[in-house]
Amino acid sequence: MSLGRTPIHIHDAVNSVTKNVNVIDKETVQLSESHGRFIASDLVATMDVPIFTKSAMDGFAIRSEDSIEASRDNRVAFTVVVEVPAGSSSDYELKPFEAFRIMTGAEIPESADTVVMFEQTKETDDGFTIRRPFEKNENIAIQGEECKKGDVILTAGSYVNPGTVATLATFGISKVDVYKKPLVGILSTGNELLDVDDELERGKIRNSNTPMVAAQLERVGVDYTIYKLEKDELESLYNKVKVILEETDALITTGGVSVGDYDLLPAIYEQLGAEVLFNKVAMRPGSVTTVAKLGNKYLFGLSGNPSACYSGFELFVRPVMNLMTGSQRPFAPIIDATLAGDFTKPNPFTRFLRAELNFVNGVIEARPAGFNKSNAVTSIAESNGVVILPGGTRGFTTGDKVKVMLTDVVGGAVDFVVET
Amino acid sequence: MSLGRTPIHIHDAVNSVTKNVNVIDKETVQLSESHGRFIASDLVATMDVPIFTKSAMDGFAIRSEDSIEASRDNRVAFTVVVEVPAGSSSDYELKPFEAFRIMTGAEIPESADTVVMFEQTKETDDGFTIRRPFEKNENIAIQGEECKKGDVILTAGSYVNPGTVATLATFGISKVDVYKKPLVGILSTGNELLDVDDELERGKIRNSNTPMVAAQLERVGVDYTIYKLEKDELESLYNKVKVILEETDALITTGGVSVGDYDLLPAIYEQLGAEVLFNKVAMRPGSVTTVAKLGNKYLFGLSGNPSACYSGFELFVRPVMNLMTGSQRPFAPIIDATLAGDFTKPNPFTRFLRAELNFVNGVIEARPAGFNKSNAVTSIAESNGVVILPGGTRGFTTGDKVKVMLTDVVGGAVDFVVET
Numbered sequence: 001m002s003l004g005r006t007p008i009h010i011h012d013a014v015n016s017v018t019k020n021v022n023v024i025d026k027e028t029v030q031l032s033e034s035h036g037r038f039i040a041s042d043l044v045a046t047m048d049v050p051i052f053t054k055s056a057m058d059g060f061a062i063r064s065e066d067s068i069e070a071s072r073d074n075r076v077a078f079t080v081v082v083e084v085p086a087g088s089s090s091d092y093e094l095k096p097f098e099a100f101r102i103m104t105g106a107e108i109p110e111s112a113d114t115v116v117m118f119e120q121t122k123e124t125d126d127g128f129t130i131r132r133p134f135e136k137n138e139n140i141a142i143q144g145e146e147c148k149k150g151d152v153i154l155t156a157g158s159y160v161n162p163g164t165v166a167t168l169a170t171f172g173i174s175k176v177d178v179y180k181k182p183l184v185g186i187l188s189t190g191n192e193l194l195d196v197d198d199e200l201e202r203g204k205i206r207n208s209n210t211p212m213v214a215a216q217l218e219r220v221g222v223d224y225t226i227y228k229l230e231k232d233e234l235e236s237l238y239n240k241v242k243v244i245l246e247e248t249d250a251l252i253t254t255g256g257v258s259v260g261d262y263d264l265l266p267a268i269y270e271q272l273g274a275e276v277l278f279n280k281v282a283m284r285p286g287s288v289t290t291v292a293k294l295g296n297k298y299l300f301g302l303s304g305n306p307s308a309c310y311s312g313f314e315l316f317v318r319p320v321m322n323l324m325t326g327s328q329r330p331f332a333p334i335i336d337a338t339l340a341g342d343f344t345k346p347n348p349f350t351r352f353l354r355a356e357l358n359f360v361n362g363v364i365e366a367r368p369a370g371f372n373k374s375n376a377v378t379s380i381a382e383s384n385g386v387v388i389l390p391g392g393t394r395g396f397t398t399g400d401k402v403k404v405m406l407t408d409v410v411g412g413a414v415d416f417v418v419e420t
Numbered sequence: 421m422s423l424g425r426t427p428i429h430i431h432d433a434v435n436s437v438t439k440n441v442n443v444i445d446k447e448t449v450q451l452s453e454s455h456g457r458f459i460a461s462d463l464v465a466t467m468d469v470p471i472f473t474k475s476a477m478d479g480f481a482i483r484s485e486d487s488i489e490a491s492r493d494n495r496v497a498f499t500v501v502v503e504v505p506a507g508s509s510s511d512y513e514l515k516p517f518e519a520f521r522i523m524t525g526a527e528i529p530e531s532a533d534t535v536v537m538f539e540q541t542k543e544t545d546d547g548f549t550i551r552r553p554f555e556k557n558e559n560i561a562i563q564g565e566e567c568k569k570g571d572v573i574l575t576a577g578s579y580v581n582p583g584t585v586a587t588l589a590t591f592g593i594s595k596v597d598v599y600k601k602p603l604v605g606i607l608s609t610g611n612e613l614l615d616v617d618d619e620l621e622r623g624k625i626r627n628s629n630t631p632m633v634a635a636q637l638e639r640v641g642v643d644y645t646i647y648k649l650e651k652d653e654l655e656s657l658y659n660k661v662k663v664i665l666e667e668t669d670a671l672i673t674t675g676g677v678s679v680g681d682y683d684l685l686p687a688i689y690e691q692l693g694a695e696v697l698f699n700k701v702a703m704r705p706g707s708v709t710t711v712a713k714l715g716n717k718y719l720f721g722l723s724g725n726p727s728a729c730y731s732g733f734e735l736f737v738r739p740v741m742n743l744m745t746g747s748q749r750p751f752a753p754i755i756d757a758t759l760a761g762d763f764t765k766p767n768p769f770t771r772f773l774r775a776e777l778n779f780v781n782g783v784i785e786a787r788p789a790g791f792n793k794s795n796a797v798t799s800i801a802e803s804n805g806v807v808i809l810p811g812g813t814r815g816f817t818t819g820d821k822v823k824v825m826l827t828d829v830v831g832g833a834v835d836f837v838v839e840t
Binding site: 018031032036047050052085089104107147151153162163164165168169171172174190192193196197198200202205207208209211212213214215218304305306310319330332333334336354359363364370373374375378381382383384388390391403406408409413414416418419420 | 811
């Protein structure tokens with residue numbers, strides 16, 4: 001089968017898949033279910049924050065005017081008349097040189113306008129003395145200083161992280177409008193593939209791409225259904241793909257997109273009338289990665305090569321999934337790193353390689369997985385990111401500056417060292 | 421209440437909580453449930469990888485000896501006799517100048533020892549010609565070159581990321597031994613706290629720390645139970661803490677650890693006979709963060725201040741949770757970043773501040789949340805990391821080199837730019 005494939009630049013490939021992505025739909029979830037989702041409507045403050053003027057410290061609330069004369073040589077004495085714990089308030093009207101004993105977070109009574117911290121006082125029998133004047137509003141958080149009622153706090157598409165959850169709680173939002181998660185179908189092609197539970201047979205290998213892609217989807221918070229192909233031939237594949245596209249929002253296939261004699265997916269795309277966005281990308285591995293679109297539904301044709309499948313997912317599937325889920329920041333962060341290892345053979349194409357990332361003194365050290373064949377399996381199993389090696393006429397050596405895609409932080413750092 | 425608190429260094433604090441952490445227990449889960457867990461026993465290869473010698477390319481498998489004479493001026497012709505698709509094999513014995521047509525991943529038949537890629541041939545009526553000699557094993561993946569049966573592939577404590585899932589699948593491991601997740605109790609103290617569903621009352625605020633901490637636990641893959649305190653007084657609190665410690669592996673309290681008059685937790689720790697690891701840390705905010713231990717159970721006393729609560733979790737709770745779950749890399753990555761904003765007021769203590777991290781040209785730009793009070797709520801809601809500002813006599817300005825703790829990558833980058 002001749003396809004007349006022309007490789008496109010990785011930027012063009014990413015742009016073509018990430019433009020015009022439609023979000024799935026909206027739904028309302030409990031606040032406790034909202035972490036990891038993307039909010040579907042702007043959040044407008046329903047109140048000032050803080051909602052009342054409150055003490056930022058444990059101490060004494062006084063009238064600032066009573067402190068004007070205070071100095072080291074002329075300590076001014078106050079009498080404590082009322083206690084105001086957090087959660088309480090007081091309508092007591094302070095007289096000159098009277099004070100409230102007040103806790104952090106408690107409402108500042110009308111008649112006080114500044115707070116003296118415990119540490120700034122010397123205790124007396126019925127109160128305390130101070131040795132300097134206090135200006136209005138010291139150690140006080142003023143009503144509305146962090147946001148005003150009516151301010152737009154979050155825009156649609158914001159990721160709900162733990163800080164966002166706290167903000168939603170502050171405004172009493174127990175039900176949150178979020179975008180629905182897409183449902184993705186996964187289908188691996190290839191007569192050589194056995195299920196994980198199957199006994200090995202001559203010439204066959206266990207299918208590792210399906211569970212890997214499932215975990216990659218799980219990592220970006222997307223639901224999936226795994227489909228199975230009865231027979232790796234055109235009609236069976238066509239019918240299966242039709243069913244999957246009815247039942248899901250996107251289909252990820254692994255294998256079946258190269259120019260091998262038995263690769264059927266290009267024919268399927270044509271039969272479906274799907275628009276092929278690209279079928280060759282100027283990158284290694286995974287140059288034959290194909291993405292097609294039928295209406296709003298995506299057909300990701302990832303390579304059957306596990307490394308190419310992995311990085312193809314991170315490059316193309318991840319941002320589309322995030323965009324379908326409403327994200328404003330769909331891409332994995334790309335960060336400077338230092339190469340750990342020599343890769344002296346030059347390659348004309350940009351390489352996107354699974355890599356083990358280590359975090360050492362603030363610098364990411366990236367060790368591409370599988371380069372050293374003797375421990376390829378271990379290095380693949382421990383890869384927690386993707387290293388980018390630009391194409392060109394020279395190779396790379398240890399210490400070279402490279403960039404990495406950060407796909408995960410849970411498999412984090414072995415130690416904790418900060419400058420203090 | 422005088423506690424005689426001596427602040428300890430952040431490194432000492434982190435070391436004291438992260439030493440001698442016991443894993444909870446082991447359990448066996450389905451492969452499809454294993455992503456995000458930590459494996460509980462070494463994984464030893466049950467077979468060679470690749471398990472058979474196979475073609476790394478689509479092309480023709482030949483006897484290398486037949487190609488010796490090939491050159492530009494003397495193309496050598498081969499006849500294709502058998503096709504070997506992926507998943508198949510062939511026992512046919514090649515005669516001189518015969519070839520198998522072979523697909524990527526297919527087993528190399530005994531009688532062939534090198535593979536010529538389609539692109540390296542010129543087609544003929546019954547086969548092809550080549551113009552250079554091929555050495556043994558070109559375009560071939562040799563049995564066992566990536567790992568040998570008996571090799572230790574993964575050690576106990578390895579994080580199960582998508583690449584790990586693929587490796588487990590390759591070895592036919594459909595049930596995976598992993599460490600159990602801890603169950604954590606969350607309890608917020610403070611009479612000023614309302615539930616997210618409650619109507620606001622004078623002097624009170626909604627409890628945002630409990631849902632925030634719940635989301636932080638979820639982010640590190642840990643289960644939790646939320647407890648409620650009927651009355652914020654000593655006996656009620658003591659009884660509640662006793663119950664929680666029976667039902668869970670760790671307790672996180674928020675609030676109640678400062679030196680305010682109504683903070684009861686220090687007395688509870690004493691009454692329980694818990695060993696207080698520290699009750700003051702040389703850091704801001706959250707210097708009063710307390711961690712105690714009763715047997716193997718942790719009592720994290722986080723500050724009621726939301727910023728201090730957030731960073732206290734990331735500094736102390738996150739690594740302990742990861743260690744309890746069996747991780748070998750318990751800490752959030754700490755990476756170089758550039759400060760986005762001026763913070764000219766010096767602070768003698770190291771500050772750990774929630775921050776919005778942006779990824780620009782490979783560099784992380786860190787904007788601490790809440791410094792600019794007028795948009796504090798928004799900046800807190802969008803914070804996706806922790807910035808570390810060392811203590812000292814000078815302030816910080818835009819462009820200063822700082823370090824950040826990366827707590828998340830899902831709220832990722834707005835664009836995709838790589839050097840190619």
